[in-house]
Amino acid sequence: MAGDLILLAAVSLLSAFQQCHFAWLVGKSRMKHKVMPPAVTGAPEFDRTFRAQQNCVEFYPVFLTALWIAGWFCNQELASFLGVLYVFARYKYFHGYAQSVKGRLTGFYMNLIILICLITLGAAGIANSFLDEYLDFSIMKKLRKLS
Numbered sequence: 656m657a658g659d660l661i662l663l664a665a666v667s668l669l670s671a672f673q674q675c676h677f678a679w680l681v682g683k684s685r686m687k688h689k690v691m692p693p694a695v696t697g698a699p700e701f702d703r704t705f706r707a708q709q710n711c712v713e714f715y716p717v718f719l720t721a722l723w724i725a726g727w728f729c730n731q732e733l734a735s736f737l738g739v740l741y742v743f744a745r746y747k748y749f750h751g752y753a754q755s756v757k758g759r760l761t762g763f764y765m766n767l768i769i770l771i772c773l774i775t776l777g778a779a780g781i782a783n784s785f786l787d788e789y790l791d792f793s794i795m796k797k798l799r800k801l802s
Contacts, residue, residue: 663726666738673742677708677749707752721773728780741769
């Protein structure tokens with residue numbers, strides 16, 4: 656059973672490590688710019704780093720939910736590949752935002768496209784499962800017959 660989910664689990668763990676790394680970078684920036692908790696504003700460099708990390712945290716539940724639903728109901732390999740791309744795009748977003756406000760845009764748009772793909776895959780997989788379970792009609796089976 657666990658082997659069936661290994662790719663999704665690996666991407667989830669990779670993304671969790673990334674979240675920890677981003678939080679560590681905020682802590683480093685706090686020390687560098689002498690912004691002591693609970694303060695969340697300070698030098699512009701700190702503010703951008705803090706906001707980048709917070710934005711990553713805000714999107715994280717959406718990413719994990721979409722990743723697992725797309726992988727479970729549609730295709731684990733494709734969902735995991737998109738998950739790795741998402742982690743890369745979050746890296747670009749975080750470091751781009753830490754450098755400048757406009758620097759975040761490339762990573763942000765990449766993340767948005769990947770999330771839309773994951774959500775679409777998940778919705779298609781759920782719809783197919785519903786049709787197969789309750790109406791005895793499987794789009795995937797029909798597509799396989801055509802090939």
